[in-house]
Amino acid sequence: DAGVIQSPRHEVTEMGQEVTLRCKPISGHDYLFWYRQTMMRGLELLIYFNNNVPIDDSGMPEDRFSAKMPNASFSTLKIQPSEPRDSAVYFCASSLDRGVYEQYFGPGTRLTVT
Amino acid sequence: ELKVEQNPLFLSMQEGKNYTIYCNYSTTSDRLYWYRQDPGKSLESLFVLLSNGAVKQEGRLMASLDTKARLSTLHITAAVHDLSATYFCAVDLSVTSGTYKYIFGTGTRLKVLA
Numbered sequence: 240d241a242g243v244i245q246s247p248r249h250e251v252t253e254m255g256q257e258v259t260l261r262c263k264p265i266s267g268h269d270y271l272f273w274y275r276q277t278m279m280r281g282l283e284l285l286i287y288f289n290n291n292v293p294i295d296d297s298g299m300p301e302d303r304f305s306a307k308m309p310n311a312s313f314s315t316l317k318i319q320p321s322e323p324r325d326s327a328v329y330f331c332a333s334s335l336d337r338g339v340y341e342q343y344f345g346p347g348t349r350l351t352v353t
Numbered sequence: 354e355l356k357v358e359q360n361p362l363f364l365s366m367q368e369g370k371n372y373t374i375y376c377n378y379s380t381t382s383d384r385l386y387w388y389r390q391d392p393g394k395s396l397e398s399l400f401v402l403l404s405n406g407a408v409k410q411e412g413r414l415m416a417s418l419d420t421k422a423r424l425s426t427l428h429i430t431a432a433v434h435d436l437s438a439t440y441f442c443a444v445d446l447s448v449t450s451g452t453y454k455y456i457f458g459t460g461t462r463l464k465v466l467a
Contacts, residue, residue, distance in 0.1 A: 270453065282441065282457040295452050330395065334453075341386050342455065344396040 243345035245331050251351045257319040260348045263312055264333030272332040272342060273306055273316050282330075288314065321352045355380050357444050359458040367466050369431050374461045376425040376442035383420045384445035386455065387427055389438045396441065400427075432465045439463070 244263040252258055264271045273285040286296040291308045299306070303322070308314040318325055328349050332342040356379045366372050376385070384403050388396040400409040402418035402425060409416050413436065415428045425442055439462045443455040 281459055284454055284456075287453065289453070295454060332396075341398040341401050343398065344388075346395045 243331055243333050243343055245329075245345040245348050247348060248346060249349045249351075251353065252321055253353055254322055255320045256352075257317065258321045258325075258350060258352075260316040260329050260331075260350070262314045262316070262331030262345060264314070264331070265335075265343055266312065268333035268335050268343075270334040270336075270342075271308060271314050272334070273314070274330040274332065274344075275327045276330060276347075277327045285316070318350075321350075323352045326350055326352050355446075355456055357442065357456050357458040359440075359442060359461045361461060362459060363462050363464075365464045365466060366429075366432055368433055371431065372429050374427040374429070374440055374463075376427070376458050378423050378425075378442075378444045378456075378458075380423075380444070380446065381420075381449045382423075382444045382446060383418075383448060385418050385425045386443045386445070387416050387425070388441045388443060390441065390460075391438050399440075427461075429463075434465050434467055437463055437465045 243265055246261045270289055272287040274282050275285055276282045283298055285298045286306045287294055288308045291311060304318055306316045328347045330347045331345045334340055334342045358377045360375050387400040389399050390396045400416040405420040407418045413430045418425045439460045441460045442458040446454045
């Protein structure tokens with residue numbers, strides 16, 4: 240299996256622009272997670288899906304952030320409008336089942352907002 | 354407030370030495386995971402601990418879980434340079450909160466000196 244796939248790997252954009260991050264989970268995994276990693280705040284869970292349905296979005300920082308999972312093999316995280324404080328590494332992870340199997344992380348997208 | 358604390362945050366050690374990283378958490382959980390992250394890379398799963406008293410070993414690393422003490426340890430035996438990385442523990446909240454979330458620890462940055 241190719242593992243969790245994320246694109247783009249690097250994104251540089253200007254403040255105010257829309258940013259879309261993409262994720263393809265491991266085939267057959269029921270759960271998909273979006274995380275953000277910064278030096279100041281560490282790893283934070285933003286949102287997770289189960290069978291394409293958003294279950295917990297309490298970690299989404301504000302209305303500028305939105306996430307969708309239109310099918311079992313694709314998810315997006317959108318930031319509109321982007322701000323410099325959104326600069327971080329965004330990871331997508333997937334898992335086969337809750338509480339039994341670990342989450343597998345993608346390579347991440349390094350976002351820089353200038 | 355839920356906390357997952359690791360100590361030390363930074364660890365510089367000589368090759369061949371032994372050391373232990375501690376992960377303390379403030380909520381009830383019987384599931385804990387350890388991950389490794391190399392600089393600029395993604396998170397790689399190391400250990401899955403699913404019950405009180407669980408012990409897992411892989412090479413020079415051994416992880417254990419004491420759910421009553423809310424403590425997990427990652428023990429390093431005869432460290433080698435290749436073990437240099439940041440190590441994270443992650444507590445699974447499924448049991449107590451009903452939501453399948455990991456809360457990640459602060460991370461321990463390990464540097465093994467030749």
